[in-house]
Amino acid sequence: MLLLAALVLLFAEGLVRNKTTVAALAGGGQRPVAPDFTLPNLFGHGTTSLASLRGRIVLVNFWASWCVDCRDEAPLFQQIESQYRGRVAVIGVDASDFVADGRRFARQYRITYPLVHDTGSVLNRWVGQPSFPDTFVLDRQGRVVAYFDGAVVASNLSGVLAPLLRSGA
Amino acid sequence: MTGLRARVALGVAVSMLALLAVPAAALACNGWTEPSMEQQLMCPVCHERLDQSYSPVADQIRSNLVHWCTQGYSADRVRSILVGQFGEVVLAAPPAQGFDLLAWLVPGAVLAAGALVAGGLVRAWSRGHGGGPDPPGRPAVDPALDARIDADLAGFDG
Numbered sequence: 126m127l128l129l130a131a132l133v134l135l136f137a138e139g140l141v142r143n144k145t146t147v148a149a150l151a152g153g154g155q156r157p158v159a160p161d162f163t164l165p166n167l168f169g170h171g172t173t174s175l176a177s178l179r180g181r182i183v184l185v186n187f188w189a190s191w192c193v194d195c196r197d198e199a200p201l202f203q204q205i206e207s208q209y210r211g212r213v214a215v216i217g218v219d220a221s222d223f224v225a226d227g228r229r230f231a232r233q234y235r236i237t238y239p240l241v242h243d244t245g246s247v248l249n250r251w252v253g254q255p256s257f258p259d260t261f262v263l264d265r266q267g268r269v270v271a272y273f274d275g276a277v278v279a280s281n282l283s284g285v286l287a288p289l290l291r292s293g294a
Numbered sequence: 295m296t297g298l299r300a301r302v303a304l305g306v307a308v309s310m311l312a313l314l315a316v317p318a319a320a321l322a323c324n325g326w327t328e329p330s331m332e333q334q335l336m337c338p339v340c341h342e343r344l345d346q347s348y349s350p351v352a353d354q355i356r357s358n359l360v361h362w363c364t365q366g367y368s369a370d371r372v373r374s375i376l377v378g379q380f381g382e383v384v385l386a387a388p389p390a391q392g393f394d395l396l397a398w399l400v401p402g403a404v405l406a407a408g409a410l411v412a413g414g415l416v417r418a419w420s421r422g423h424g425g426g427p428d429p430p431g432r433p434a435v436d437p438a439l440d441a442r443i444d445a446d447l448a449g450f451d452g
Contacts, residue, residue: 191350221338221351223358223379245338245381255339 146253147261151272159185159263160250164241167219167227173239175267178214182289183263186215186277187248189222190230192257194276199234201279205286206238212290216241220248221255264289323363331359331372334387338380355384 150157163174175185186202188195206215215238219227224242231240252259262271262285271285323331329345335355337347344352355376362372376384 189351191354193350221380223354226354244377244379245383257339 146249147251147269148253148259148272148274151261151269152274156268156270159183159261159267159269162243162247164218164243164247167217167224167231167240167242173216173241175216178216179267180265181212181214182209182265182286183267184213184215184282185218185251185261185263187218187220187243187252187255187257187259189220189257190226191222195230195258196234198258198260198277199230199236201277201282202238203234203236205282209286209290213286214238218243218247220245221257262286262289324366324368326363326369326372328356328359328363331369332356334373334385335376336384336386338384341383343386 147157147159159175161174161176163172163176165172175183184202184205186198188198202215202217205213217231217236217238217240219230219240220243222242227240227242230236248255251261256275258273258276260273260277261269262273262282264270270289273281332345333343335344336342337344337349337352337355339351340347340349342349342352344355359372362375367375373385382388
């Protein structure tokens, strides 16, 4: 009986978790504070945490080497990183992917912004069921102000970034 | 004519060797086969079993399985590498440890509980039909009729 109760609780917890992902909250019009994460860098040599980027506008991009749309996005994020250095930070979270393939992808697209590798726990909390790519825009206080479910289009992204850059908030 | 026969015989021999080579290739991995491994794994994105998934990441995992098979990796090593890259979500069956142990114990516990309940019900049912009082509504046997039947049966015996 106890085991059965535990299973029911687990199922209920799964349902609640799916409705309380960062993506679900942001998609529902809320501005949740982005949960912090610390993940190993894709190329080794330590870890990177989201908290270390606080104070800047942050783009959190979940990608994978096998994702076709991610290939189109990578140059856009690289350009933003270069153009707004110090004001906008980009962090690429390689998830559901082989590290070796992720590294090859990063070299191919000459990505210089921080790249980390996730075995699924962060992706699960942020997105739940990913569509790849998934991108979040965080303001300087770490609140999620926009969520892109799928490929980011430059004009849509600049529409979100422009007021944040102007306001200084 | 002899040359033709020789060619046919050679063709048959090559075909038979090819047939033998197919299962040999499947067993070429270090104690595992690609089809059986695919049945033990899940696509980490679409959450379908790997042998039923056609997603890009499933294809990527499959191509790695081919590589690891030729490299002679053990099944444990393959699973360990995949868990390191994708997390335990890549395993079709949860590991029999920690909280995931519940997934292995609960079905057995439910079956055992079901068997106990069924056993109890059968016992209660058999007791209810084991010489207790007649259920209400059934007419009592008339003693005179009962004596007549006994007498008639005694007549048959005699």
